[in-house]
Amino acid sequence: MKPADVLVIGAGPAGLAAATAASRNGCRVAMLDDNPAAGGQIWRADITRPHDEDPARAAAIADFHTSGAALLPGRRIVDVPSPSTLLAEAGGHFETYRWDRLILATGARERFLPFPGWTLPGVFGAGGLQALVKGGYPVAGKRIVVAGTGPLLLAVAAHLREYGASIVTVVEQASTLQMLPFAASLLRSPGKLLQGAGYRRTLGATPYQTGCWPISGQGDETLRSVTLTNGRRTWTVECDLLACGFHLVPNTELAQLLGCTLQGSFVQVDSQQQTSVAGIYCAGEPTGIAGVDAAQVQGEIAGLAAADCSPPPTRLLARRAKEAAFGRRLTHAFRLRPEVLKLASQETIVCRCEDVTFSQLQTRSNWTDAKLHTRCGMGPCQGRICGSATEALFGWQLTSVRAPLFPIPVSAFCDESSSLNAPSAR
Amino acid sequence: MPDFDLVIVGAGIVGCACALEAARAGLRVVIVERGVVGGGTTAAGMGHVVVMDDSPAQLALTAYSRSLWRTMAPELPGGVEYESRGTLWIAADDEEMAEVFSKQTTYAQAGIASQVLDPRELAEAEPYLRSGLAGALLVPDDGVLYPPVAAEYFLCEARRLGVVFLSDHEVVRCGKGRIQFANGTSIESERILLASGASIDLLPSLPIQKRKGHLLITDRYPGVVSHQLVELGYLKSAHKLTADSVAFNIQPRLTGQLLIGSSRQYGDESREINHAILRSMLERAIEYMPCLKGLSGIRVWTGHRAATADKLPLIGPTADPTLFLAMGFEGLGITNAPGAAVLAIDALLGRASIIDAAPYLPSRIQQEAVHA
Numbered sequence: 156m157k158p159a160d161v162l163v164i165g166a167g168p169a170g171l172a173a174a175t176a177a178s179r180n181g182c183r184v185a186m187l188d189d190n191p192a193a194g195g196q197i198w199r200a201d202i203t204r205p206h207d208e209d210p211a212r213a214a215a216i217a218d219f220h221t222s223g224a225a226l227l228p229g230r231r232i233v234d235v236p237s238p239s240t241l242l243a244e245a246g247g248h249f250e251t252y253r254w255d256r257l258i259l260a261t262g263a264r265e266r267f268l269p270f271p272g273w274t275l276p277g278v279f280g281a282g283g284l285q286a287l288v289k290g291g292y293p294v295a296g297k298r299i300v301v302a303g304t305g306p307l308l309l310a311v312a313a314h315l316r317e318y319g320a321s322i323v324t325v326v327e328q329a330s331t332l333q334m335l336p337f338a339a340s341l342l343r344s345p346g347k348l349l350q351g352a353g354y355r356r357t358l359g360a361t362p363y364q365t366g367c368w369p370i371s372g373q374g375d376e377t378l379r380s381v382t383l384t385n386g387r388r389t390w391t392v393e394c395d396l397l398a399c400g401f402h403l404v405p406n407t408e409l410a411q412l413l414g415c416t417l418q419g420s421f422v423q424v425d426s427q428q429q430t431s432v433a434g435i436y437c438a439g440e441p442t443g444i445a446g447v448d449a450a451q452v453q454g455e456i457a458g459l460a461a462a463d464c465s466p467p468p469t470r471l472l473a474r475r476a477k478e479a480a481f482g483r484r485l486t487h488a489f490r491l492r493p494e495v496l497k498l499a500s501q502e503t504i505v506c507r508c509e510d511v512t513f514s515q516l517q518t519r520s521n522w523t524d525a526k527l528h529t530r531c532g533m534g535p536c537q538g539r540i541c542g543s544a545t546e547a548l549f550g551w552q553l554t555s556v557r558a559p560l561f562p563i564p565v566s567a568f569c570d571e572s573s574s575l576n577a578p579s580a581r
Numbered sequence: 582m583p584d585f586d587l588v589i590v591g592a593g594i595v596g597c598a599c600a601l602e603a604a605r606a607g608l609r610v611v612i613v614e615r616g617v618v619g620g621g622t623t624a625a626g627m628g629h630v631v632v633m634d635d636s637p638a639q640l641a642l643t644a645y646s647r648s649l650w651r652t653m654a655p656e657l658p659g660g661v662e663y664e665s666r667g668t669l670w671i672a673a674d675d676e677e678m679a680e681v682f683s684k685q686t687t688y689a690q691a692g693i694a695s696q697v698l699d700p701r702e703l704a705e706a707e708p709y710l711r712s713g714l715a716g717a718l719l720v721p722d723d724g725v726l727y728p729p730v731a732a733e734y735f736l737c738e739a740r741r742l743g744v745v746f747l748s749d750h751e752v753v754r755c756g757k758g759r760i761q762f763a764n765g766t767s768i769e770s771e772r773i774l775l776a777s778g779a780s781i782d783l784l785p786s787l788p789i790q791k792r793k794g795h796l797l798i799t800d801r802y803p804g805v806v807s808h809q810l811v812e813l814g815y816l817k818s819a820h821k822l823t824a825d826s827v828a829f830n831i832q833p834r835l836t837g838q839l840l841i842g843s844s845r846q847y848g849d850e851s852r853e854i855n856h857a858i859l860r861s862m863l864e865r866a867i868e869y870m871p872c873l874k875g876l877s878g879i880r881v882w883t884g885h886r887a888a889t890a891d892k893l894p895l896i897g898p899t900a901d902p903t904l905f906l907a908m909g910f911e912g913l914g915i916t917n918a919p920g921a922a923v924l925a926i927d928a929l930l931g932r933a934s935i936i937d938a939a940p941y942l943p944s945r946i947q948q949e950a951v952h953a
Binding site for chain 2: 237523533557567
């Protein structure tokens with residue numbers, strides 16, 4: 156019998172674990188990612204420090220390579236031309252991929268919430284700025300405010316500081332009280348605690364203010380200051396950059412285009428990580444924001460299931476349950492306070508592609524209504540940024556995903572693209 | 582529920598235009614919609630306001646409707662994005678050029694301004710078209726608009742005149758003076774006007790077929806296309822009632838985005854993109870305008886037109902004396918909405934219309950087909 160061709164989308168922790176497990180169990184595996192190297196967002200390679208390797212990342216990538224699976228980097232999935240093919244863009248040309256089993260490990264992105272001044276040059280996503288710095292963007296000597304919510308804030312601040320930035324402050328909207336159960340859960344997971352302690356050490360005397368959030372950014376051409384509040388008092392700090400993100404939202408667009416059922420905002424999976432579509436599995440953040448450890452164990456379960464090694468070993472199921480519980484505590488600890496959903500003024504732009512303001516959206520009844528009548532989410536980003544904001548602000552469920560997932564040249568729909576199967580790496 | 586003189590089913594552009602027309606005539610109106618305003622057939626189209634001469638009746642209704650659009654153009658809110666750029670009917674060869682001249686004659690007889698462009702003038706008007714085209718007919722008063730906002734504008738005007746709007750109200754039965762909703766409630770009314778676009782679930786016997794279309798919208802490229810471009814071959818392909826077809830058709834939006842169409846398919850009621858059709862549609866477009874190849878496409882979607890056998894809408898009374906129709910506009914629902922609204926409300930009130938309403942009467946097609 157011919158070995159099953161397994162295609163893995165996304166080379167972060169979940170994708171690497173899935174590809175490794177499937178390949179070790181006899182499948183021909185190819186893993187696609189839109190970045191030039193494996194690692195995903197959390198393990199993004201740092202071009203300025205190629206030897207400064209995260210040991211967990213190094214181990215996962217080494218295991219992946221030993222398994223014989225193939226990495227096809229620099230490829231972005233743009234369309235689903237038929238139920239069993241994907242169209243990928245690779246440096247301006249297009250390739251079609253077929254699969255027997257598909258594993259979606261598409262990760263998460265930051266959530267942005269609109270406030271006056273959030274569109275000024277100098278305002279970045281927290282993770283976005285970190286990715287830029289890893290790509291060579293200089294921050295030495297820059298005064299940076301890190302704001303928003305989630306465990307990412309401290310990691311970003313520590314990282315920026317290593318690159319010579321001066322961290323003015325880190326403001327976390329969650330209160331200390333709200334984060335307590337999360338801190339307790341770190342005590343139960345020493346590995347995660349060490350990581351956290353590492354952040355604190357690197358940050359040194361940098362103030363970490365909980366129960367605080369940004370309410371506006373000021374500046375004419377570019378950001379000059381940020382006004383912060385703790386709900387009782389507001390104050391303004393001068394800065395050059397604001398790195399601001401409100402935790403993570405899952406990347407579920409490809410899953411939706413493939414017809415996979417969502418449960419709330421997340422891809423619905425069964426005990427083997429299989430989605431509602433037979434033969435399509437999903438692992439990591441798209442199934443629930445729970446971090447790198449959850450992603451790895453889910454990836455391994457998905458990889459084993461795709462290779463027909465069922466049922467999954469009990470130790471994996473136990474680890475998955477434990478990490479899911481961690482994810483629930485994480486979500487609870489960093490849940491958004493109502494105040495941060497009310498920061499936008501009437502004139503604040505919510506959809507940057509189509510310049511749609513908060514006041515235009517206020518009168519709409521749902522996402523479809525907003526799209527049709529204001530064109531919110533109809534621009535090139537297809538609602539990736541404003542969609543998660545309006546979901547948080549108005550409770551709108553994002554209804555439809557349309558091809559292409561990313562803008563592509565008109566000719567890409569026409570080209571007789573080279574059709575290839577997951578290549579054999581052995 | 583208060584008493585109403587008229588219940589309109591469907592708040593697409595046709596239903597909303599009818600609501601406004603009825604309110605102006607002094608009727609107490611309620612308009613019901615299962616989704617959002619202009620979210621069905623209205624949302625799927627290109628928004629081309631165009632005079633078409635497929636038949637004398639089609640010419641009469643499109644010309645009348647376009648004149649109504651032109652009259653109200655100054656009052657339309659900015660969001661409607663109404664622009665009168667003019668249609669260019671492009672002739673690829675001498676045979677199509679002969680059609681250009683005959684079309685010009687027809688238009689002239691109907692008092693529709695048009696101008697024949699030779700190949701050089703066509704190249705000046707649209708420099709990105711391929712060379713070697715035979716010429717074109719420019720119909721300068723045709724326009725383009727953004728349909729969902731136009732529908733909402735009609736609805737807002739109607740509501741100012743007292744029309745009641747019920748959104749998220751799905752009708753499960755209508756006829757015999759009664760509208761029944763999915764939630765179990767109902768409305769009694771002596772007049773019901775069905776304007777549900779391509780959705781004929783309420784009257785499955787209606788002689789309307791769904792004709793699927795694909796569209797692609799690009800990123801912003803202001804200045805690449807100045808007119809609304811349609812190949813004359815469009816007429817040939819649009820007329821085929823059975824086979825799948827594609828034709829070159831581009832509408833520039835105010836933002837500089839280009840809407841690229843068009844395709845026509847019968848017997849496919851799904852919303853899925855048919856990649857083979859999409860491909861031939863875009864290849865056709867690139868054939869006429871090679872630079873399209875490199876433009877960034879940001880979204881593809883599909884929709885269904887409500888097609889009748891003679892390509893004319895169904896406007897007016899049915900065998901059920903309480904039930905009236907404003908349906909079956911195929912690709913001309915946006916163009917014809919204002920004219921159809923006048924005809925529909927005239928029929929409802931027993932008034933004479935400014936144009937002959939007979940060609941659009943539902944009774945022209947087998948009577949039994951339109952029994953409620």
